Amino acid sequence: MIQRAPGLIVSLILLLALFAAAAFVINQTAPDKPIVALAVTPQPTILPTGAPTGLPSTPQPTASATGPVPGLTVVYVTRTGVPTSVPETPNPTRVAEMEKLQLLIHYFFEEPGTVIAEGINATPVPDVPYHMLSYKVAEITLPQVMTHTYRVPISGTLQPQLMSFSRVWRLTITGGPFIPTDYGYQMYLDDIPVGDGVMENGGLTTIIFDPLLLREGARIGLSYGHYPPVYSLPERLHLTRQPSP
Numbered sequence: 001m002i003q004r005a006p007g008l009i010v011s012l013i014l015l016l017a018l019f020a021a022a023a024f025v026i027n028q029t030a031p032d033k034p035i036v037a038l039a040v041t042p043q044p045t046i047l048p049t050g051a052p053t054g055l056p057s058t059p060q061p062t063a064s065a066t067g068p069v070p071g072l073t074v075v076y077v078t079r080t081g082v083p084t085s086v087p088e089t090p091n092p093t094r095v096a097e098m099e100k101l102q103l104l105i106h107y108f109f110e111e112p113g114t115v116i117a118e119g120i121n122a123t124p125v126p127d128v129p130y131h132m133l134s135y136k137v138a139e140i141t142l143p144q145v146m147t148h149t150y151r152v153p154i155s156g157t158l159q160p161q162l163m164s165f166s167r168v169w170r171l172t173i174t175g176g177p178f179i180p181t182d183y184g185y186q187m188y189l190d191d192i193p194v195g196d197g198v199m200e201n202g203g204l205t206t207i208i209f210d211p212l213l214l215r216e217g218a219r220i221g222l223s224y225g226h227y228p229p230v231y232s233l234p235e236r237l238h239l240t241r242q243p244s245p
Contacts, residue, residue, distance in 0.1 A: 104146060108207050109200045113138035113170060116243060117214070119235040124175070128232035130222050133175030135233065137214065139243060142166050151196055152209055158186065158193050165209055169243060171195070173222060173233065174203040183225030189218040189237065191229070197222065211243035 119134035145166045151158040171187060171194065178185065178199060185197035187206045194213050195206030204222065208214065218237040221229035 100146070100148070104148065107140055107142050108168065108170065109205065111140050113140035115139075116169075116241045117237055117239045119233075119238075121234050125232065125234055129230040130178070130224075130232060131175045132173055132220075132222060132233040134235060135174065135220050135237070136172045137237070137239075138170045138172075140168050140170060141244075142168070150207070150209070153192050153194060153213070156192070158196065163209055167244060169208040169211060169214060170201075170205060171208055171220075172201045172203045172205045173197070173220065175233075176203065178204050181224065186223045186229070188221035188223065188229040188231075189213050189215065190221075193223075193229075211245070214239065214243050 115136060116139050117135070117137035119136070121134045124131060124133060142165070145164055147162065147164045149160050149162050152161045152163065154161060171189075173187065178197075180199065185204055186193045187195055187197045187204065192213060194208050197204035197206050199205075214237065216237065216239050219231045220233045220235070220237060221231040222233075223229040
């Protein structure tokens, strides 16, 4: 028994050393604190200074916003790159501007006004450019003075100009059909471009802000893009009453 004691002591020492080594390894690999999943708080998109507040012209491939930003249209982009939008917070200035434009469109193109000149030709003229048939001029009085920027004749060309007005004159050329184009039409009285022609009132219509352009006997012309005007309308301007000042 006494002879076996040294062997038992050595075995006990080795066993204790093994337990101590195992405890050290476990203590070094275990974290001081329990591991938890990281919660990432979404951050709102910060637009660069001067960036537009509406939809981007080109959809981005990843989501560009995570929540509504006051006054901005928030854009969410799907995996296919098709954007959808959340309605933006109403902007009082923008709403007032849209209401003014709607009022102007109503008076410019829907209000009948007072006819002060009108052609009587009802027979299409064969083989003439633009197939112009006849014309009409209506004087329109607005309920108040309005201010807006329009292209008006300046030095022989149409240029944007801030205008204040309470009365306008609508010139319409009938005939056609007039085809929508990327270059647009311009309407002339004699050799002066008086406005851009838009397809309204059954023909091409423009708004005139200066009554001095409405001269008795003026030729009524039309041009397309950068081409010179064509005066193929078989009638000239004849005023049944003078424009109001």
